[in-house]
Amino acid sequence: MFLRVAVALQTLALFAAPITAGLLLSSPGGRLLHSISAYGVFTVAVLHLATAILVWRPGGGPPRPILYAAVFLGLTLAQIALGIAQVKTLHVPLGVLMFGMSVLQLGRVWTGHPAGAAAPAGR
Numbered sequence: 001m002f003l004r005v006a007v008a009l010q011t012l013a014l015f016a017a018p019i020t021a022g023l024l025l026s027s028p029g030g031r032l033l034h035s036i037s038a039y040g041v042f043t044v045a046v047l048h049l050a051t052a053i054l055v056w057r058p059g060g061g062p063p064r065p066i067l068y069a070a071v072f073l074g075l076t077l078a079q080i081a082l083g084i085a086q087v088k089t090l091h092v093p094l095g096v097l098m099f100g101m102s103v104l105q106l107g108r109v110w111t112g113h114p115a116g117a118a119a120p121a122g123r
Helices: 003-025 032-058 064-084 088-111
Strands: none
Touching: 003 032, 003 088, 032 064, 064 088
């Protein structure tokens, strides 16, 4: 359950980031709002990693979500660095990729399918 909440918060934070990016381009206070959303994504990515570790070690769950959460945290750090450097040609596509990954992971944890598991053959 905790992993579901962490991934849902991550997906929601990633959904808010392009909205604040639009505000960045259209309003004077947009830079601050986009910066706040970036801090939010980073915070939720760290929370997601901590949750994945706690679900695995004390909870007895599978270790695979830790790998996903660690990679996602690395992508978040790269995304922040690209945003600070104003490399929009990489920053925007990476954000889209991260949102897609988060939606896929949300579907996996919500339905109970482990990451990388094959679909049933009868469907």
